[in-house]
Amino acid sequence: MSNAVKVEKLAKVFEFNKGRGxxxxxxxxxxxxxxxxxxxxxxxxxxxxxxxxxKSTTIKMLTGILRPTSGEAEVLSLVxxxxxxxxxxxxxxxxxxxxxxxxxxxxxxTFELLSRIYELDRSQYLRRSDMLIERFxxxxxxxxxxxxxxxxxxxRAEVAASLLHQPRIVFLDEPTIGLDVVARxxxxxxxxxxxxxEGVTIFLTSHxxxxxxxxxRRVIVINHGRIVLDDKISNMRRRYLSSKVLNxxxxxxxxxxxxxxxxxLKSTGYALKLEVDCQVVGMEEVLxxxxxxxxxxxxxxxxxxxxxxxxxxYGQAGSSEAAENVEVS
Amino acid sequence: MFKKLASYLALAVTYVKLNFLxxxxxxxxxxxxxxAMFVNDSVWVVFxxxxxxxxxxxxxxxxxxxxxxxxxAASGFGLAHGICGNALQLASLIAxxxxxxxxxxxxxxxxxxxxxxxxxxxxxxxxxxxxxxxVMVRPDCPHLLLFxxxxxxxxxxxxxxxxxxxxxxxxxxxxxxVTEQWNFSLITFSTxxxxxxxxxxxxxxxxxxxAGFVSYLPVEALxxxxxxxxxAALGGSVMxxxxxxxxxxxxxxxxESGNLMEMRG
Numbered sequence: 001m002s003n004a005v006k007v008e009k010l011a012k013v014f015e016f017n018k019g020r021g022x023x024x025x026x027x028x029x030x031x032x033x034x035x036x037x038x039x040x041x042x043x044x045x046x047x048x049x050x051x052x053x054x055k056s057t058t059i060k061m062l063t064g065i066l067r068p069t070s071g072e073a074e075v076l077s078l079v080x081x082x083x084x085x086x087x088x089x090x091x092x093x094x095x096x097x098x099x100x101x102x103x104x105x106x107x108x109x110t111f112e113l114l115s116r117i118y119e120l121d122r123s124q125y126l127r128r129s130d131m132l133i134e135r136f137x138x139x140x141x142x143x144x145x146x147x148x149x150x151x152x153x154x155x156r157a158e159v160a161a162s163l164l165h166q167p168r169i170v171f172l173d174e175p176t177i178g179l180d181v182v183a184r185x186x187x188x189x190x191x192x193x194x195x196x197x198e199g200v201t202i203f204l205t206s207h208x209x210x211x212x213x214x215x216x217r218r219v220i221v222i223n224h225g226r227i228v229l230d231d232k233i234s235n236m237r238r239r240y241l242s243s244k245v246l247n248x249x250x251x252x253x254x255x256x257x258x259x260x261x262x263x264x265l266k267s268t269g270y271a272l273k274l275e276v277d278c279q280v281v282g283m284e285e286v287l288x289x290x291x292x293x294x295x296x297x298x299x300x301x302x303x304x305x306x307x308x309x310x311x312x313x314y315g316q317a318g319s320s321e322a323a324e325n326v327e328v329s
Numbered sequence: 330m331f332k333k334l335a336s337y338l339a340l341a342v343t344y345v346k347l348n349f350l351x352x353x354x355x356x357x358x359x360x361x362x363x364x365a366m367f368v369n370d371s372v373w374v375v376f377x378x379x380x381x382x383x384x385x386x387x388x389x390x391x392x393x394x395x396x397x398x399x400x401x402a403a404s405g406f407g408l409a410h411g412i413c414g415n416a417l418q419l420a421s422l423i424a425x426x427x428x429x430x431x432x433x434x435x436x437x438x439x440x441x442x443x444x445x446x447x448x449x450x451x452x453x454x455x456x457x458x459x460x461x462x463x464v465m466v467r468p469d470c471p472h473l474l475l476f477x478x479x480x481x482x483x484x485x486x487x488x489x490x491x492x493x494x495x496x497x498x499x500x501x502x503x504x505x506x507v508t509e510q511w512n513f514s515l516i517t518f519s520t521x522x523x524x525x526x527x528x529x530x531x532x533x534x535x536x537x538x539x540a541g542f543v544s545y546l547p548v549e550a551l552x553x554x555x556x557x558x559x560x561a562a563l564g565g566s567v568m569x570x571x572x573x574x575x576x577x578x579x580x581x582x583x584x585e586s587g588n589l590m591e592m593r594g
């Protein structure tokens with residue numbers, strides 16, 4: 001499978017003035033620090049990191065908005081900052097904080113405009129927009145001015161607009177920001193479906209663990225401009241979580257479970273919730289104690305929420321590296 | 330080449346249409362802005378008419394000439410910013426890192442960006458320019474045709490100059506203040522008879538503040554029905570546009586984007 005994105009030692013250094021009034025000094029800050037990675041076509045990647053980690057800067061370099069200070073990158077075999085016009089016909093982008101919909105006009109008008117911008121064949125455009133309207137359930141508000149739409153409706157229209165020209169890769173920067181639980185889930189579902197059915201490569205950044213888990217299979221974590229993790233999401237859980245959560249239901253009242261490395265999170269007459277530190281105690285030993293504690297009716301073993309994994313990785317990366325600010329004059 | 334040009338013109342027409350529809354969402358506000366600008370311009374013409382009733386000539390210029398420069402400046406400025414409404418916003422767009430959305434489209438960045446917005450008040454200027462010329466100067470057909478051509482030339486000048494002054498933000502970080510002052514100087518000097526100025530000021534009017542391509546060459550072209558003067562005016566406008574476009578694309582390499590929340594329309 002060919003690569004949709006290929007990045008090699010990509011770096012971006014920003015210069016800015018630090019200080020107040022006339023006593024300013026020129027300061028350099030490394031937003032992206034020689035990162036390298038590849039994304040095969042059709043893959044769904046979560047590119048995550050804390051605020052200021054370099055996510056948006058990387059996306060802006062990959063979409064041709066920013067020129068890197070050094071390094072190489074190819075998106076669909078094109079160099080983004082040199083072949084931006086050509087590349088823009090092949091990529092779509094949704095920035096949760098930047099809309100391409102016209103605020104005072106209905107989404108239908110923006111769709112019409114986009115068909116002109118991308119010079120889409122009329123019949124092809126009509127077919128495509130009909131399909132998107134149906135799949136994103138836009139019909140009920142397609143002729144309503146964007147300012148009157150809910151945020152969830154607006155973001156659905158926003159993503160649909162970014163797919164109008166049949167891009168091969170879609171960059172999604174915080175697409176669910178500000179959405180309620182239902183709207184988030186709806187948007188995640190359509191993005192995931194689109195990735196699987198149309199084979200569109202998804203490059204997602206989000207602070208929402210639910211987005212990452214629902215949409216992506218692979219995750220790259222960036223912090224202080226450097227990649228600190230590049231792995232499958234399932235592997236990330238295994239690698240960074242040494243604990244499991246056990247939910248046990250008993251047929252009758254149970255006795256206490258007191259094992260080194262096991263914390264009782266909740267205990268009622270017929271139920272028990274335990275957190276097991278697998279580095280201290282083996283799961284087999286814990287289960288042995290549980291079975292001895294009473295007659296077990298049901299038992300589930302869960303990983304803790306992804307948020308905890310991500311917070312753990314950010315914490316690790318944050319403590320081992322410091323931001324690099326260098327005074328240049 | 331022609332296909333590409335036709336495609337751009339079709340896109341520009343679509344933008345003008347959508348911008349109008351967007352403005353008409355608040356019809357009352359839009360019309361009041363247009364009328365207010367028309368009245369504002371009219372006050373200045375009334376002032377000059379009153380002036381010329383007391384002093385019939387000003388360094389060889391009569392009331393008709395002064396009305397002509399007002400008509401030209403207003404119609405040129407109106408067309409420029411009625412169609413290319415983002416030209417006056419350029420300094421702010423650059424300083425706030427708001428070019429991002431425009432850079433993701435497969436169109437030449439600057440021309441696409443410029444037509445992306447409409448200034449409502451600019452249509453008041455445009456309307457005023459053509460109405461005042463037709464009503465007060467009462468041109469014959471050749472003069473009217475030349476006036477339309479020169480108003481287009483003036484529009485090119487205003488767009489080019491706004492691009493040039495706005496692009497300073499790439500170099501200064503935020504040039505909103507200096508850009509506004511510089512644009513204001515051009516507008517001011519464009520509405521006074523160029524014959525009032527001599528020496529180095531006149532040199533200034535064909536270089537740093539190129540108002541001479543509005544208030545001198547086009548007026549001479551209309552007075553004498555002179556195509557060479559018209560061609561010189563058009564040439565000057567195109568030169569300013571080329572300078573603006575060059576500075577914009579040179580500065581674009583320094584663009585640093587931003588993270589402001591924004592919506593179109």
